[in-house]
Amino acid sequence: xxxxxxxxxxxxxxxxxxxxxxxxxxxxxxxxxxxxxxxxxxxxxxxxxxxxxxxxxxxxxxxxxxxxxxxxxxxxxxxxxxxxxxxxxxxxxxxxxxxxxxxxxxxxxxxxx
Amino acid sequence: xxxxxxxxxxxxxxxxxxxxxxxxxxxxxxxxxxxxxxxxxxxxxxxxxxxxxxxxxxxxxxxxxxxxxxxxxxxxxxxxxxxxxxxxxxxxxxxxxxxxxxxxxxxxxxxxxxx
Numbered sequence: 001x002x003x004x005x006x007x008x009x010x011x012x013x014x015x016x017x018x019x020x021x022x023x024x025x026x027x028x029x030x031x032x033x034x035x036x037x038x039x040x041x042x043x044x045x046x047x048x049x050x051x052x053x054x055x056x057x058x059x060x061x062x063x064x065x066x067x068x069x070x071x072x073x074x075x076x077x078x079x080x081x082x083x084x085x086x087x088x089x090x091x092x093x094x095x096x097x098x099x100x101x102x103x104x105x106x107x108x109x110x111x112x113x
Numbered sequence: 114x115x116x117x118x119x120x121x122x123x124x125x126x127x128x129x130x131x132x133x134x135x136x137x138x139x140x141x142x143x144x145x146x147x148x149x150x151x152x153x154x155x156x157x158x159x160x161x162x163x164x165x166x167x168x169x170x171x172x173x174x175x176x177x178x179x180x181x182x183x184x185x186x187x188x189x190x191x192x193x194x195x196x197x198x199x200x201x202x203x204x205x206x207x208x209x210x211x212x213x214x215x216x217x218x219x220x221x222x223x224x225x226x227x228x
Contacts, residue, residue, distance in 0.1 A: 033215045037219075043203060043221060043222045043224070044221045044222070045219035047218070095215050097215065099161075099209050099215060100146075100158060101146075101158070101207075101217055103157075106155055
């Protein structure tokens, strides 16, 4: 079975600091895609970053970057220079190239001033 | 990306009634999906809405309970039928703009409370 595991239910970080959210997944596929989505209290799911499994280079989007370790099936999200607006639930998600997303259980991130 | 409008944004319904949720996209999309997010939980895929044919349901979800329509490439509805308090959840639609890009964009969701 294909699963996504987020082992940190809650995290907190001070404004301007760096925080890393963990995600592991299980699949027998070789080609797949990984995502981090953000869901603020407004509940709109927003795509943060996307990684293609066949690309070794880690994806980056401004203050957001990933550490993709394919052999370890690990896909962590690093948020640099944290801002109050980063407070949200963060979901790691996986698709084995079928367009169906499998979500982890989420990590609630609180950014403190 | 795309502008995805979901209606209603929230509703409070009585047990035994049905609610239809609409999802409208401002451009034609290849795929549309419906998810359920139970309180404090992650997202679970209900079904893939297929244009012009019956939706494809995931294990644990059936057409009688969650009938779905998709009459064209920009619009879909999800009906939650014969509701019970256990159906209280957020229901979200999502779209894929271009096949192969594997990026899903989400509507703002419908918060449903069943009394």
